[in-house]
Amino acid sequence: MAARALIPRLTDIVEAIERIRDVLANTPIDAFEADWQRQWLVERGIEIISEASRHLTDELKARHPEIPWQKVAGIGNVLRHDYESIAAPILWKLARDDLPALEQVCRQELKAAEEP
Template sequence: MTAPSLIPRLTDIVEAIEHIYEALGPISSDAFETDWQRQWIVERGILIISEASRRLPDELKARHSDIPWPKVAGIGNIIRHNYENISSPLMWKLVKDELPIMEKVCREELAAEKARLKI
């Protein structure tokens, strides 16, 4: 039996990151801190990324051990169950510092998976 394709989950992650960046545009961290609508968009994108990451195989995660996969999966639980304590500076840092790395990795893995499946 062949392993299920990674394409749907990797696509979900890449698209969520794209939507986050599109929604933020050239906003400053100070402006983000007072913009609840953009904060909600970021939180929704992070939820999607978190959930999709849970469905990626351990082999992929092992190839990219520089990404803190348990934290990526866990932040979804924090947003869902402890939403009242979500820090906009933490979300900002995650978007600016962590998402670019994850986007690069997921785009590379997506391209490799498409090549493997000859899509």
């Protein structure tokens, strides 16, 4: 798969992370826990990230072993099939602690894919 073919999936991941960051901006954990609408928005963003990650190449993933790609893909299954087990603090931690590294990798890959 050509690098340019990855651009739509990488863009989906970056945009979903940006939207999650916007939804959580200046929102303390207790307010997030009490706001089901924010939780649903974050869940949807994570589902998009999970699905898009499944379409990235093994070569791209091998370049970034610091990203737990199986977990990135797997969280979508959890959200779709075992949604009642996902508590707000888990979503909060994932969004705050784990997504920034994924965003950085995807932005690097996007930049490389867009270069002539």
